[in-house]
Amino acid sequence: MSTDIHEITKQQMPNPYMPHLAVVEKIIEETWDTKTFRAVFQDEELREKFTYEPGQFQEVSVFGAGECTFCLTSSPTRKGYIEFSVKRVGVVTKALHELSEGAIVGIRAPFGNWFPYNEWKGKNVWFIGGGIGMAPMRSILNYCLDNRGDYGEISTIYGARTPGDLCFTYEFDEWRKNSALHLTVDAGDDSWTGRVGHVPGYLMELAPKPENTIAVTCGPPIMIKFALQNLKELGFEDKQIFTTLEMKMKCGIGKCGRCNIGSKFVCIDGPVFSFDQIKELPPEF
Secondary structure: OOOOHHHHHHHHOOOOOOOEEEEEEEEEEOOOOEEEEEEEEOOHHHHHHOOOOOOOEEEEEEOOOEEEEEEOOOOOOOOOOEEEEEEOOOHHHHHHHOOOOOOEEEEEEEEOOOOOOOOOOOOEEEEEEEHHHHHHHHHHHHHHHHOHHHOOOEEEEEEEOOHHHOOOHHHHHHHHHHOEEEEEEOOOOOOOOOEEOOHHHHHHHHOOOOOOEEEEEEOOHHHHHHHHHHHHHOOOOHHHEEEEOHHHOOOOOOOOOOOEEOOEEHHHHOOEEEHHHHOOOOOOO
């Protein structure tokens, strides 16, 4: 990585504890329990200068409710706003879901490391996602598509429990223009004409070649477990496989200790890890 992780944060957040105020400009209802929020910083200078890398994360405050960690789902190639996707699971996420466009939130960002996209140039990239797990991969997927000439074949396998649980459906046509998109659901409905089945099984059917190829996976733990097994069976090495671990973080700056595992802090040393790095973590991880 050519840019120091901590320098990016320091330049844009001299006080990492102090959130910047941002306006929720747009809210997209992805599924029955997931929404994507587009936020714009109130400070015009910050809005113009703010930058981040695909894979980094942010802390979002709903005043009076609390603060939560969310990956930046938008791509830094698309300027002037940031986006984050929220599954309704607790107090803060419920409060976010109850906001309307025009609401004010607090944002601390950017934090963490990112996908090593410069090292992937000239290689094929496969994205393997399930449900809301597509959110952290959307940033790097759109980054690669916006820099299409830098990469080889780009392919995505994306699945969910039902068609109604698929996120980012409004971008599917865009993804299909310059890459391959393979969709699957665990259970179809009357209108579904696509594949029915689990993501790991579809991975084996499509059988990507490991030569000169990177695999990025994120989704439910059981999906990741079997996707990893299948990638290994296909010949992928651990250093070719990447994932992201947002759910292990709280404060974002290595102070609260919630994401500490062995000698690592996920919020500082991650959230992006290759699987050979994950294998070095203590077994209780």
